Amino acid sequence: MEILEGPDPLCRFYSQPHIGDLLVQAMPEVDVGSIIDLGAGGGVLSDAASRRWSKAAVTTVDIDADCAVARRALDTSGRRRHYVLDALDPDISAKVTRAGLFDAALCNPPFKKVEWRNGYERLLEEAGLEDSFSCQGDVTAEALFLAQNIRIVRPGGCIGLIVPDSFASGMKASKLRNNLARSHAISAVIQLPKGSFLRTEANSYLLVFENKVPPGSKIRLHRFTVEQGLSHPIEIDAELAERRLDYGFHSVEHTARQTTLRTLAAQIFRGSLSAKEGRAAEHFVFHTTDFANAEDGVFDGPDTPVTGQSALPGDILLARVDRDLESKIAMVRTGGFAVSDCVYVIRVAPQYRERVYRALRSASGREKLRSASRGLGARQLSKAELLAVPLY
Ligand SMILES: C[S@@+](CC[C@H](N)C(=O)[O-])C[C@H]1O[C@@H](n2cnc3c(N)ncnc32)[C@H](O)[C@@H]1O
Structure with a gap:
């Protein structure tokens, strides 16, 4: 994959360890025997997952042969395997030695536009996201990583993905949000403070959903700050995901909806x-x-x-x-x-x-x-x- 623009074409902005723990804790209670981390970098997310699901087999993938996970000593227990691979390879399942689909995925993808490649249409199609963009130029790396995770996690498994502001609130991503919310049970979207990742001030969110589980209950939106921890959730209907998924926007709407002559002590x-x-x-x-x-x-x-x-x-x-x-x-x-x-x-x-x-x-x-x-x-x-x- 050729990634366009930016000082680091691989977007090696690594998560702070507490963000990995927050993501893993937000994931629903499902049986997890196997975990995949695409674009694992230093392994912060998969390490957090191992702390929660200590017996699970962990597979990490990164295109950067020199990333910290790749340089770790070989795991002799066989529970951890690392691959130097393009995570957006449509045939990735055949290349990581694991029979069947994964129970859980964690992923902090690069936030970038990508140059279109043959095979990406297969990723989007098999993830049910093919009509999410008006043109190929609008397809982002994070959307392709999302699609790849949907493909390689079993139905009913859980996915925890870090997404940029443009995904949570941008107009161009509204169809993508709609497609996601219609076919999967999004359980939480957590707005993160700046500084959650090393070397970048990007605004980002934790997105957690159960793969291919029909949406049932409401989506919980939170804000996380280091000082105050996780806010109380605002619950929104899945249909509202198309509009936006950011806590900041919905909290203003929510407060407005709560204002009455009674609350104003009229x-x-x-x-x-x-x-x-x-x-x-x-x-x-x-x-x-x-x-x-x-x-x-x-x-x-x-x-x-x-x-x-x-x-x-x-x-x-x-x-x-x-x-x-x-x-x-x-x-x-x-x-x-x-x-x-x-x-x-x-x-x-x-x-x-x-x-x-x-x-x-x-x-x-x-x-x-x-x-x-x-x-x-x-x-x-x-x-x-x-x-x-x-x-x-
Ligand atoms: C934003 S960093 C996240 C690293 C780590 N998961 C974390 O949260 O700290 C993105 C990672 O994706 C890797 N990456 C970028 N493009 C990739 C690709 N096409 N295939 C596999 N890994 C890729 C980069 O090398 C980098 O380690």
Whole structure:
């Protein structure tokens, strides 16, 4: 394989030992009697695997005849074998002396574009990844290593692969992520800090999946830092893998999905006068019909004697009962006045006002308000439902 660009064409950026242990610990409980490490370098990953599965036979492969694994003393127990080979050789199975497929694979491949070679189409095809790229020029070394691992590990075996940021979040890899997530049970994707590999600052991830096991449960996304260890997981559906697989992105989405008026400690109250009582009252009482006087959602009201139940500047008004309550949302710019019992006053801390107002008035906010309301004709929105509407 000719690897293009970069100072080291073999990308000999070796893993730090704790990254090997993290990868191995993230792999699922499966019976492991044999392990393969393609592009083994110094053997950090296969050493970590040997610590977890001490009786397993370990096969290492590296094209670099001078790599540290190749220079190790011969293993007399016969449990460790090393081959100086191109890991992307489509006939690799016949060249490493092992009958059958491996139970587990660990791999930290070079992150590079490759020059296309005959035989690569076979790797991709046999791994079910042939339609993952729009052109051959988009095929990366890590995708070919991924395909090779899928080919040489048994169905139900586990694969732990280190992948670059472009794999986890890049647009060009979206089809690859989709194909992977549709045919294999991805159990975890762990975002690593910079400095996890020697001599490079590349952003990378640990990807762990059970080979050819239909996706069932959700994919767990984590972030790992040396200081704080492994974060709590964010769980996403396999269909979301196509979009992205990075913890950073999904954690922002996740936090946004968790934000509601309740989590923002909003005060919500309504008036006590009916529309009829409001009309007869001495001072102005804001009713659902007054939303028509809010220009672009901004309402300038009169100054009336205020009570604990009055709407004040910065408050958000929302129809509580109305046929189209989701379209009746306004922010008070001036004044102080009572509201009818068909109108909610929503009061949030000043730093959240603008965002809450925009979230409620957005197309998706209105849709959520509508679906949270009940009734035929004039719909009603309960305070409990309003407090639970997601604000993103
Ligand atoms: C990023 S390093 C990883 C080394 C080791 N697995 C680790 O995690 O520390 C990539 C390794 O792949 C090897 N390599 C690159 N292209 C290869 C190929 N076509 N076949 C086999 N090994 C290759 C390099 O020599 C290097 O040791």
